[in-house]
Amino acid sequence: MILGRVIGQCWATRQASRLDGQKLLLVQPLAWYDPDHQADHLVCVDPVGAEVGQDVVVCMGLPARLAAGDTRTPVEASIAAIVDGVELYPDTAEGPAFAFAPGRAPETLRQNPGAST
Amino acid sequence: MIRGRVMGEVWATKKAPRLAGRKLILVAETCITAGAERPTGRVVVATDLLDAARGDTVVVAFGSGARNAECPGSRDVLVDAAVVQIVDGSSTPGAD
Amino acid sequence: MKLARVVGTLWGAKQSDGMHGRRVVEVRPLGLAGATDGTRLTADCDDVHLRESSMLALDPLGADVGQLVLIGVGSRIRDLVIGPRATTKACVIAIVDEALVEMSPGEGSP
Known part of the structure; x- marks a missing residue:
């Protein structure tokens, strides 16, 4: 998916x-x-x-x-x-910058405190 | 099948009935180049029956292989990617 | 079907039922961009012929690391080679001794 x-x-x-x-x-x-x-x-x-x-x-x-x-x-x-929500684990990948192209992060993205961007 | 890292979770209340009750996780595909494991930039939403924890390296299967993990032999699940193994070790040079 | 080289094996205790007792290999498909007429593809051929990306496949034949294999992808192939309940679509269907390129594949070939 x-x-x-x-x-x-x-x-x-x-x-x-x-x-x-x-x-x-x-x-x-x-x-x-x-x-x-x-x-x-x-x-x-x-x-x-x-x-x-x-x-x-x-x-x-x-x-x-x-x-x-x-x-x-x-x-x-x-x-x-x-x-409803997406949570990215900060220490597992290089943050949403790696996962999603600029402007393409999910609206409901919720990052853990201390996560890199 | 691909190798990937569990990098997040997806919550959804409103789901198609054939997907109901399944945990969805975000897996970042990784590949091993020059002796180190790196993300390729591709991300997949997969169902997870094995309770993979954050940061786990997992094997994700696609298509009928993923359906077989959820419900062997069935065509009646709305799943096209599933975690089928949590990797404990690998002999590929550069893998954790 | 495609040619690939086995670069490693994977294991993990927590797995779907359809994976029990099955060997998982990591393979890198061959790219023929640098091949010319007469290029022999064997187990010890140069790494320049390997593509960057790797994939995982179930291996019922027991291929060793470094060997060239033939990878088949698809549910029909999986049904015939491993069984209808295996949780994969990619499997090793042959251990290749040698392949010979008899014509340069040209620029821009995948």
């Missing part, structure tokens, strides 16, 4: 029939793990009910298709959770 922020919504009139009734959200990834996949935006189906501005956890692949209701749905990313 990856962390992302909902930055908008997508609408389509003509679309694959299995996408009918799915809410499509535009998500800006805050951190990636798969270099083959890397892009500055991602369109996700939303079975959870996220809103613009919220940070979310995005699930990719087959489970995302399942979340959209059916493994035959042409979907590759789905909102799995709405983030």
